[in-house]
Amino acid sequence: MNLTIATPLELVVDGADVSHLRAEDETGAFGLLPGHADFLTELAISVVTWRDDTGAEHHVAVRGGMLSVRDGAAIKIATREAVPGDDLERLETEVLDRFRRHISEEKSARTDAHRLYLAAIQQIVTALHPNSSGISGQNLAPGSLPGEGA
Template sequence: MRLMITTPTAIIVDEANVSALRAEDDSGSFGLLQGHADLLTALKISIVSWRGADDRMHYCAVRRGVLSVTGGDEIAIATREAIVGDDLDRLEGIVLDEFHQRLEAERTARTESLELQMKAIRQIVRYLRPDKPGARDADPRNVDL
């Protein structure tokens, strides 16, 4: 099988003669062998492992992504971020923790941004409907977000 792992800016892995691959989605860990049925699934933050042409195991930490199998012999993974390594312990211990921390930071930033947007919308509505209780004078220079 051919395996290709890509990020928005680079091709991380392009390897032919992959004999087996393991990945993880929301339903759990799964394996792929030559001749697998076509598949499309969303990956979790996890380690993708595969046996290469050299009969050694190779590993890549992925920060979520989409895995597709086409024609039973082509596996493509598109992910936001990927780090290849032959040291499974390092990838699991350091890289996955970092990916999870970044994900949590992004969630926090999105939440704070949405809260700020909602405050701005509420303020606009108050000025557009000055007849409602809690409205201020219609002078937009007095806005306090």
């Protein structure tokens, strides 16, 4: 099977002769052999491992992504970030920890941005209706502000 692993910035693996591949999705680890049925899954943050036709083992840490199998002969992985390496222990500890930390930081940043957005909306409502007291962001349905009738 041919294997392609790509990020938005680079082609990490292209054309490896894969005899067996192991990856993980939210349900756990799974394996792929030549002739596998067409398949599509969302990968977890994990290490993808495969053996080539010579029996050599290869590893790439992936920051989630999508894996597809087509015609039992082509495996394609699209991921935000991928780090190849021969040291499986390092990939499983350092690299995956870094990926998980980045995900956590991104979630925190999105939450902070959402809070700022809601605070800005509240300020706009307060500026547009300065004599209204007790207006909360939860009461912004049409017709709910003083002076707005149906």
